[in-house]
Amino acid sequence: MSVVPVESMASLSSDIFYDILRRLDGATLASAACTCAAFCSISKEEKLWENVCSSMWPSTNREDVKSLISSICGFRKFYADCFPLIVNKEVTEYQWENYHEYPEEWTEAEYYGDMDEFESISPSDFVSIVDIRYKDRTICSKVLWGIPNADGFDGWFYNCPFRIDLLTYAARDDENDSGVILSVSDGLPRIASMERERKDGKLWQELRDGLRLSWIVVNRKIKQAANLASWSPLGGQRHWPTDKDFVLRFGSVLPAKDILPCQVVECILSMKFRVTHTEGEGVQTTLKLTELCMQLEDMEGAHVNGRNSLLILKEALSCRRSKNYSEVLESCHLYSKVQTELKEEKIRNESRLDRLCILSGIAAFVMFWYCIL
Secondary structure, eight states, X not given: OOOOXXXXXXXXXXXXXXXXXXXXXXHHHHHHTTTOHHXXXXXXXXXXXXXXXXXXXXXXXXXXXHHHHHHHTOHHHHHHHHSSEEOOGGGGGGOGGGOOOOOSSOOHHHHHOOHHHHHTOOGGGEEEEEEEEETTEEEEEEEEESOTTOOXXXXXXXXXXXXXXXXXXXXXXXXXXXXXXXXXXXXXXXXXXXHHHHHHOHHHHHHHHHEEEEEEEEETTTTEEEEOSOBSOOEEEESOSSTTEEEEEEEEEEEOTTTSTTSXXXXXEEEEEEEEEOGGGTSOOEEEEEEEEEEEEOTTSOBOBHHHHHHHHHHHTTSOEESOHHHHHHHHHHHHHHHHHHHHHHHXXXXXXXXXXXHXXXXXXXXXXXXXX
């Protein structure tokens, strides 16, 4: 077979270039666009980035999601906004020495913030696009339009703790959804019994190493999007609340400047799997996804209400991001460290106050009997 030499890149057909580029992932495609003018021109094709997004986030392959992305920014910008993860380096500025306690008395304006700004935010403007992977295979794709139970300006949603239970509400749009199941055929290790799992923790380790979560939030009104997940788990709990449950925690650190005194909050994305069968029961090891939710917590671990959560989510869509995953983890771990220091200092202060109260009580008791005698 003879090989025809190619004198220059210009002599190749643009169709060949397109065929090459459509096989690349997003990061490689972006790098290839910087190599030559031909690649740069072809890489601007929306169809290429639509394929990249569909491969990265299968939920974007739905027709309604495609229309959403096309209407707000296009697939190229959508990938640029959602592939990097949120990084908040300002956590160091809000250690416990600089932490502002909530005032004892709030005016309505102080508590609810800028009402004009809030009234411009509607829960129906937000869309959640969620994908779960296990060992590079998509096991769950969900889309939630709006925020459930947020109708009515004076409703309970605005003053109660913010929480989105994705499995509860997204299931309404998918009548054929029978739940997310993981089994040995998906790569799970065989578990003879829960007693054995408690000792070696093999299943727990496989879940932590294999599960990946993407939770993209889109605001249709301001036409912005961001990925609020940490991609891989930040932590979790084994055998909680029951012996057969495994809870994994994903998330990010979001700015709350001029919204809350603590200035930063943690977006917690919880995923819970339950063991439904083990090898000792005569069937292969099987797990079922029973919970997937989002909630926001401040530095003291208190849940953020719905009103402030909407403001924080809006700000999060325009905050700094990074493709460096180690930088993302560093930001999350720094928040946890500062939060722990804040709690420890609060405990020390409360302990000092308790001792002071005890000593004051003893002194008052002694003075009482001294005056009587």
